[in-house]
Amino acid sequence: MCGINGIVFKNISLKNLNNNKVNEMNNKIKHRGPDDDGIFIDEACSLGMRRLSIIDIDNGKQPIFNEDKSKVIVFNGEIYNYKELMSSLKNKGHIFETNSDTEVILHAYEEYGSNCVEFLHGMFAIAIWDIKRKELFLARDRIGKKPLYYFNNSSKLIFGSELKSLMIHEEIKKEIDSDALENFLRFYYIPQPLSIIKDVHQLMPGHYLKYSIETNKIEINKYWDVSKERKTEIKNYDQIKKDLKIEMTNVVKERMISEVPLGAFLSGGIDSSIIVGLMSSISEDPINTFTIGYKNMKEYDESELARKVANLNKTNHTELFIDFNNLNDVIEEITNNMDEPFADSSAIPTYYVSNLTKNHATVALSGDGGDELFAGYNKYTSSYYQKYYSRLPFFLRKNIIENSLSLLPSDNRNSITSFGTKAKKIY
Structure with a gap:
């Protein structure tokens, strides 16, 4: 998983020659990177990282420097197209000392500056310190899979992969942000850029941050967003299905690049089953493949479906059956690892x-995000009906329909009250 930390001291005259703070920050996220740690320190900046070794296990230790030691990087994530980028950068004269995706990012920054993120295909939280110019560059991947607080x-300027690293600093008050x-x-x-702690923010997905000691200004820019252009209507459904399978196969293949054991979370649902099949x-x-089942809660147990998918694909399948009566054994550890309030019960089976x-694999693929990308939840239909509902006369909506629905309890245990619960989401 890995994690990064850092401190930029704006008053260089203070002579930052003490690494205790960044070491302490690293220790707070040891669980993110049990394999290794590393720090960089000069009079203006301290960088730290904890490493979970996935690519170039022997030589990928961080921080990593460029050829003339003028820039240094710490990085959390994985760049899937790093081999192609490395080849391109070598053709431009860049010299590599490792076979790691981390070093590829640094050379891409040398070549393209802030635009380097547009060439990166993967998940990442990046911190690059320009030693000569005294400039910091932070970047976060397009969807925000990797966290980055500052x-x-x-x-x-203090930053890190988790809030608990930042909270060791006395400058950060333990106050709840009321908007959050x-x-x-x-x-x-x-929602980002807020965090539960007042004055601590999250760098938004698809954004990068630059800070220069010389100008003493923070610059935050968006480098990517979901396209809002209207796409051509799909007319050839069979061709779209073929194209989607090709695209899915390619992205799964990219994510299987690893020098450590691989696995997959398998729930038995459509998303994870497709990924396991690919x-x-x-x-x-x-x-x-790995599946969680539920003792004495058969209405939530999908282990039988997962087992069928595993048998079909001849996987090495492992199951664990849990009893929610024993939640007291793990609930404190789960909440401690969350950093912020998060009201999703799926955190428990996850x-x-x-x-x-x-115990069996270092890297695991999952089907998370499939329902969001393909509108797999029934609740997404409410936005479709909202546009039609809003066209009804105001008197009809407010005085008749909504007043009538307000009399129905929010209850999913029978068809009548369940209809009322769903209907209320439209207005």
Whole structure:
């Protein structure tokens, strides 16, 4: 998983020659990178990282420098097209000392500056320090798979992969951000760039941040967003299905690049089953799959479906059955690892399946995000009906329909009240 930390000291005259703080920050996220750690320190900046070794295990230790030692990088994530980028950069005269994707990012920054992120295909949180210019570059991947928090005041810019690293600094007050709390109570999570801690922000997905000691200014820019252009209507459904399979196969193959054991979370649903099927078609050896089942809760148990998918693809399948009566054993650890309030009950089975997987594989693919990309939840239909509902006369909507629905309890246990619950989401 890995994690990064850093401090930029805006007053260089203070002579930052003490690495205790960045070491302490690293220790707070040891769980993210149990294999290795590293620090860089000069009079203006401290960088730290914890490493989970995936690519170039022997030579990929961070921080990593460029050829003339004028720039240094720490990085959390994986760049899937790093080999192609490395070849291109070598043709431009860049010299590499490792075979790691981390060094590729640094040379891409040398070549393209802030635009380097547009060439990166992967998930990442990046910190690059320009030693000569005294400039910091932070970047986060397009969807925000990798977290990156930061705090800025008149004397320091502090950043890290987790809030618990930042909270060791006395400059950061242990105060709840009221806007973040309000959003959590409304949406059951905290939307970015807010964090639960006042004055601590998250770098938005698809954004990069630059800070220069010389100008003492933070510059944040968006480098990517979902295209809002209207696409051509799909007319050839069969061709679209073929194209989608090709695209899915390619992205799964990219994510199987690893020097450590691979696996997959398998729930038995459409998303994870497709990924397991594609992994099996790509791999020469049986892949490892992992499933969580529920004791005495058959209405939620999908282990039988997962077992059928595993048998179909001839995977090395491992199951663990959990009993929610024993949640007290793990609930404190789960909440401690969250950093922020997060009201998604799936965090519990995710913890269990991750714990199960780590004994057999270092990297695991999952089907997370499939429902969001393909509108797999029924709740997404509410936005479709909202545009038609809004065209009804105001009197009809407010005085008749909504007043009538308000009399129905929010209850999914029978068809009548369940209809009322769903209908209320339209207005």
